[in-house]
Amino acid sequence: DTAVSQTPKYLVTQMGNDKSIKCEQNLGHDTMYWYKQDSKKFLKIMFSYNNKELIINETVPNRFSPKSPDKAHLNLHINSLELGDSAVYFCASSQWSSGSGETQYFGPGTRLLVL
């Protein structure tokens, strides 16, 4: 019955490596998001896709590349990992709205530690 799932939950890797995080939602939503939560718990949006189209692309290094193969999936690939990439990455989904604020449903997070 998992609504938004992410894999892996934990990711420990060396600086310079390339890694991917996968996200899937079974809520039938048309919009998906990637957020980064830093050590101070600040939740900052990175990307958003609506019907597989990129609609939000914050000032994120181009080492981060999202990919949405279909409406239910949004993956995040990170090249050349740096120490500062260590954080918790959350995937979320919602229905698209024109500004009225739809509920966002979050995955359990992926804890990335770059050594």
Next chain:
Amino acid sequence: TQLLEQSPQFLSIQEGENLTVYCNSSSVFSSLQWYRQEPGEGPVLLVTVVTGGEVKKLKRLTFQFGDARKDSSLHITAAQPGDTGLYLCAGAFWTSGSRLTFGEGTQLTVNP
């Protein structure tokens, strides 16, 4: 840039005490949401407020949306250890589609 200021950032109280968390912006929200995040989990929606002056109650939690729709507060009555968590406000703006802008969060610890 639309910013939300949340205060206090940290709050540690004893069981049975009351508390209020504030969320403020210089911009007008189309709606505002409050989420709660427990350790090791993602944020979960508590409530959405839409109308200026609106008050919503969820058991011991009372949420208020300011008349001008620029601020909101969360009041917890008789806090319990189970209320411990990170409380996040998130604002939606008419120009931002389904995007939410999150506040910095309030880490609440309720000690037994």
